[in-house]
Amino acid sequence: MSENYEYFKSADLSGYQGEWVVICDRKLASHGKDLKVAFEDAMKKHPCAIPFVALVPKNDETWIL
């Protein structure tokens, strides 16, 4: 498991529910509803070799796929 994924699974990201997060070097580099904006912001502020991006699920959201 990568360090960024480990961070994503262990960090308290409840304040970012429904948003995309970008994690670089075990740090939350950026977040937002618009992934394009969040990703570009993260790469400016905290570029890293393999950034991690993921959607933080909402607590009141049940995924039926």
Place this chain on the structure above:
Amino acid sequence: MTLVYEFSKSRSIDGSLILKPTIPLIVNSEIDIETQALIDSGADISAMPIALAERLCKIPDGAMSPGFGIGGPVEAIETELSVTIGNESERHSIKIPIKILSTKSDFPFLLGRKGFFDEFVICFNQPEDSISLQKASSQT
């Protein structure tokens, strides 16, 4: 060898625990980007929203074609992705077909059966909180 992951955990609004079978994977494109993928054994093929595809890969030219999901009809275009699954001691790079869905709804990378279930024997062990992946050709 077997790759083992824990389920992702979150709380529903009533406080009950929700477990999701997710794994990390790296999409190998112009730059490598890692994301969390939800293993969706009910999906014929992998899928991701166009917002995520715009970051992870080059979207192919061509017209979107009709597809169908649990939410109803959706426009989609198919492409192929190179992805890497594993850890420092065991890594597997595979190519998977994937539908890019033209939707404003956000959802995570969904790993469907085509191209992925062909390559791995996958065991969901929710009572013991583990998802195991064994490369199909490495079974004894």
